[in-house]
Amino acid sequence: MFFKSWMMLFVHLKVIALLLVLETANQGPFPTLAPPLTMVVNGQRRRLVACVVSDLPPGSRDAVWISSGDGSTLGAFAYGVSHRTDGTASTVSVLPADSDALACHVGPDRTVPAHSSEPLHITGMALAPAAGPWAGALLMAIRVLLLKVLLFDALLTSVLLGGPRPGGAGTPHRPWRHPKYLGGGGSRPRSAVGG
Structure with a gap:
């Protein structure tokens, strides 16, 4: 309705x-x-x-x-x-x-x-019938669908914003993996290939 x-x-x-x-x-x-x-x-x-x-x-x-x-x-x-x-x-x-x-x-x-x-x-123009018992369920389904779309959008936005930093070496910025936090002090991070 x-x-x-x-x-x-x-x-x-x-x-x-x-x-x-x-x-x-x-x-x-x-x-x-x-x-x-x-x-x-x-x-x-x-x-x-x-x-x-x-x-x-x-x-x-x-x-x-x-x-x-x-x-x-x-x-x-x-x-x-x-x-x-x-x-x-x-x-x-x-x-x-x-x-x-x-x-x-x-x-x-x-x-x-x-x-x-x-x-x-305007004789013969009838009032639209009242919504049936399914109208509430349909409205709830539309609300749930919109909520899911908004949550998916928020998830994609957070993934895209958490991606590689501009000007970086192509790796995401992860401060918890920095050598300073891993106990390596100020030494250079080990490379995965022959480091």
């Missing part, structure tokens, strides 16, 4: 990015509504909806809002309007899940929409 929610949010962000890239030939603002993401928040069904408006005049103070299709405001929590320098504005809202159609509007204020998107009919 957690993974599916993040994937759906990622899909919505990709749709918003695609809508930002598209150029339109219409005169005036062009609002577009992304498909909503239905979720459960505090035991209540809510919809997360994103609206992207392109071709806004520079410095425009037009309001952007999402309604039930007729222009009226809903009991929604809006995250505000984000204006970009290229004439694009976007807003994200969390709406109650009781509307059958949604639309995005642009206008001088929230009472008179000057431009509206086509209503998006």
Whole structure:
């Protein structure tokens, strides 16, 4: 369930990015509504909806809002309007899940929409089923796998850092094998070949 929610949010962000890239030939603002993401928040069904408006005049103070299709405001929590320098504005809202159609509007204020998107009919969009009993085991398996990958990475890093010293004779630095520690005093270490 957690993974599916993040994937759906990622899909919505990709749709918003695609809508930002598209150029339109219409005169005036062009609002577009992304498909909503239905979720459960505090035991209540809510919809997360994103609206992207392109071709806004520079410095425009037009309001952007999402309604039930007729222009009226809903009991929604809006995250505000984000204006970009290229004439694009976007807003994200969390709406109650009781509307059958949604639309995005642009206008001088929230009472008179000057431009509206086509209503998006959302009847038949069902809430994703709750995760089964295997979801906890799957999450634990993913956590164990990530832990093993991190431990393996730490092991490889320590092996590579403990390798030959730069500028050395190709042998690893091992202070415990130094003649001073082996009781040889300051004498030269014996070589393995005919020393």
